[in-house]
Amino acid sequence: MKVTQAELVISAVSAKQYPQEALPEIALAGRSNVGKSSFINKLINRKNLARTSSKPGKTQTLNFYRINKQFFFVDLPGYGYAKVSKTERERWGRFIEEYLTTREQLQLICHLVDIRHQPTKDDQTMADWLNHMDLPRLVVATKADKIPKGKIHQHLKIIKETLQLDKDVPLIAFSAETGQGKDEVWQALNPYILP
Ligand code: GDP
Numbered sequence: 001m002k003v004t005q006a007e008l009v010i011s012a013v014s015a016k017q018y019p020q021e022a023l024p025e026i027a028l029a030g031r032s033n034v035g036k037s038s039f040i041n042k043l044i045n046r047k048n049l050a051r052t053s054s055k056p057g058k059t060q061t062l063n064f065y066r067i068n069k070q071f072f073f074v075d076l077p078g079y080g081y082a083k084v085s086k087t088e089r090e091r092w093g094r095f096i097e098e099y100l101t102t103r104e105q106l107q108l109i110c111h112l113v114d115i116r117h118q119p120t121k122d123d124q125t126m127a128d129w130l131n132h133m134d135l136p137r138l139v140v141a142t143k144a145d146k147i148p149k150g151k152i153h154q155h156l157k158i159i160k161e162t163l164q165l166d167k168d169v170p171l172i173a174f175s176a177e178t179g180q181g182k183d184e185v186w187q188a189l190n191p192y193i194l195p
Helices: 036-043 086-102 122-132 149-162 182-193
Strands: 006-011 025-030 062-067 072-077 106-114 137-140 171-173
Touching: 025 036, 025 086, 025 122, 025 182, 036 072, 036 106, 036 137, 036 182, 086 106, 106 122, 106 182, 137 149, 137 182, 149 171, 171 182
Parallel strands: 025 072, 025 106, 106 137, 137 171
Antiparallel strands: 006 062, 062 072
């Protein structure tokens, strides 16, 4: 897809603030620092539309990025950030869950995990939950440039097993540095964002 327009429409802190438009939405879920902002920026060829940072846990809002007036990327708050209180974490959990279970515009969930490591307990909790949801899903293994090419297959296998992914859930190795996996991701997204 050729992206000609991309804008952050709102960083929502409550459901009342979600955009009114009926455009399809693709949600991005993942641990803090997994590379969600970098993923968005790489896909749409912008250096810094989505804010990237090496400090995890900053994004506590649902960020709605409107792309080509055709669909939204919805960046969910990163989970698994240890330095927030239990109360805060529970609040985010409810906020994310409410969006995922009630938002009619939601078409597909991209679950991002770090390709280098076995998925964390939080990744597994998220995947278990998604395994029980009736929504199309895509798992993206980020930072693929950080492991040797020859090891990618092995790491994907570990992710697939740990997250107990069904055969029909696409799993794509991705790098925001090299662009690896970008075309494959777009191909997976396309059916859900056609007008
Ligand atoms: P977010 O918290 O999930 O939005 O993560 P960010 O996109 O801010 O990325 C967190 C850190 O990982 C930043 O320092 C990024 O530069 C780095 N990063 C993200 N994606 C990649 C990637 O594909 N390759 C490499 N080498 N670094 C990445």
